[in-house]
Amino acid sequence: MRLTLRPRTDDISKRSTRFLATVVLVLLTAACGAGSVDITDVPELPGIAPTELRARLDASPDPVVVNIWASWCAPCRSEAPLLRAAAAEWGGSVTFIGINVRDTQDGARRFIAEFGLTAIEHRFDPSGAVPAEFGGVGVPLTYFFYAGGELAYVHRGVIDQRTLALWIDTIARAG
Amino acid sequence: MEFRLLGAAAGGFAAAWGSLALIHRADPAVRRSSSDLLVTGVIAGLIIGRLWAMIATGTNPLAHPGDILIVRGGVDTIAAATTAVLVCGWFSRAALWPGLDALAPGAMFGLAGWHAGCLLRDACLGSPTGLPWGWSATPGGVDRHPVELYAALLLIAAGLAVLRLWRRHPGTGAATLAALMTAASTRAITEPMRPVLGAGLTASYVVVLGIVVFAGFGVWRQRHRRRQV
Numbered sequence: 373m374r375l376t377l378r379p380r381t382d383d384i385s386k387r388s389t390r391f392l393a394t395v396v397l398v399l400l401t402a403a404c405g406a407g408s409v410d411i412t413d414v415p416e417l418p419g420i421a422p423t424e425l426r427a428r429l430d431a432s433p434d435p436v437v438v439n440i441w442a443s444w445c446a447p448c449r450s451e452a453p454l455l456r457a458a459a460a461e462w463g464g465s466v467t468f469i470g471i472n473v474r475d476t477q478d479g480a481r482r483f484i485a486e487f488g489l490t491a492i493e494h495r496f497d498p499s500g501a502v503p504a505e506f507g508g509v510g511v512p513l514t515y516f517f518y519a520g521g522e523l524a525y526v527h528r529g530v531i532d533q534r535t536l537a538l539w540i541d542t543i544a545r546a547g
Numbered sequence: 548m549e550f551r552l553l554g555a556a557a558g559g560f561a562a563a564w565g566s567l568a569l570i571h572r573a574d575p576a577v578r579r580s581s582s583d584l585l586v587t588g589v590i591a592g593l594i595i596g597r598l599w600a601m602i603a604t605g606t607n608p609l610a611h612p613g614d615i616l617i618v619r620g621g622v623d624t625i626a627a628a629t630t631a632v633l634v635c636g637w638f639s640r641a642a643l644w645p646g647l648d649a650l651a652p653g654a655m656f657g658l659a660g661w662h663a664g665c666l667l668r669d670a671c672l673g674s675p676t677g678l679p680w681g682w683s684a685t686p687g688g689v690d691r692h693p694v695e696l697y698a699a700l701l702l703i704a705a706g707l708a709v710l711r712l713w714r715r716h717p718g719t720g721a722a723t724l725a726a727l728m729t730a731a732s733t734r735a736i737t738e739p740m741r742p743v744l745g746a747g748l749t750a751s752y753v754v755v756l757g758i759v760v761f762a763g764f765g766v767w768r769q770r771h772r773r774r775q776v
Contacts, residue, residue, distance in 0.1 A: 450620025
């Protein structure tokens with residue numbers, strides 16, 4: 373007769389479930405609030421008109437990344453941590469501007485606080501005039517401008533890490 | 548944009564499924580089980596890889612469950628690949644090595660198809676290069692390594708080697724270990740050429756090197772045993 377030391381299948385199943393639940397709990401606890409700031413630290417967003425942004429880009433000695441976002445936009449939430457990381461890494465040589473569109477001040481400030489996007493300069497555009505003028509539909513949109521304001525690339529939809537890093541590197545090298 | 552990503556994923560899946568159908572054309576049962584295993588592994592890998600990426604960037608999946616579907620926002624490839632391998636291993640545990648070995652060459656060709664899909668996504672380019680085959684993201688810009696195409700070519704070569712190994716030593720685990728080693732080596736070789744946020748040796752890169760060493764040792768041990776026999 374063969375002796376088996378293998379535990380019963382339902383025991384394995386219970387242990388696996390407990391283990392997985394513990395792992396998920398630990399990871400979620402670690403994830404909650406990572407990078408976020410207090411909403412009272414986020415000021416009201418100043419407004420911006422397309423002409424003002426155009427003048428700002430033309431006069432900029434640095435390359436500029438302009439991200440069009442809204443707090444109700446789920447894909448914007450996906451790319452927010454990437455933009456925070458990019459601004460932290462490239463903030464010295466590349467200017468990051470976030471344009472909040474078709475949104476409320478409270479919603480925008482909550483979003484900035486949740487993702488800790490305080491290293492990015494944010495502007496408020498409730499009518500969506502900026503993307504309408506710069507050519508783009510929907511959110512999110514990410515524009516990459518060389519120093520001096522020439523458009524290098526516009527990314528429609530949620531951006532991934534590699535595309536973001538590639539285009540920041542492209543505009544930074546040209547500058 | 549999202550549709551181009553889907554197109555690249557479909558290319559990878561078609562390469563894997565097509566190569567499995569071709570390799571196992573004489574044995575429909577193995578063909579079906581390998582394809583099912585592949586689909587299960589890919590789906591499980593995508594879900595866990597996406598969850599891992601969300602958690603790593605500070606997004607709570609319980610608060611925003613719909614965000615799991617936005618795969619373009621990031622999938623942690625190490626978590627996804629590890630999950631896919633573990634799930635495939637779990638579901639073929641009754642005959643572990645024969646099951647995984649039958650899948651290994653198709654998985655390599657599928658990975659190659661996914662990387663070649665960068666042509667659909669405009670996402671082939673990496674770090675700058677002076678080599679003649681580099682190309683630029685913008686007219687007159689800096690030439691760059693087509694790093695995803697390097698990965699695709701390396702994986703095709705590796706896939707052919709794994710296929711040969713599987714034909715010579717089926718069901719021994721040699722093909723699986725060789726696939727793990729060559730896939731991780733491809734990643735280790737090409738990763739420094741990829742554009743990333745942040746610099747330096749990342750934790751995922753250390754994991755990749757660990758897989759290369761572990762699988763390489765397994766391959767060496769198997770060869771050693773075969774010689775002794």
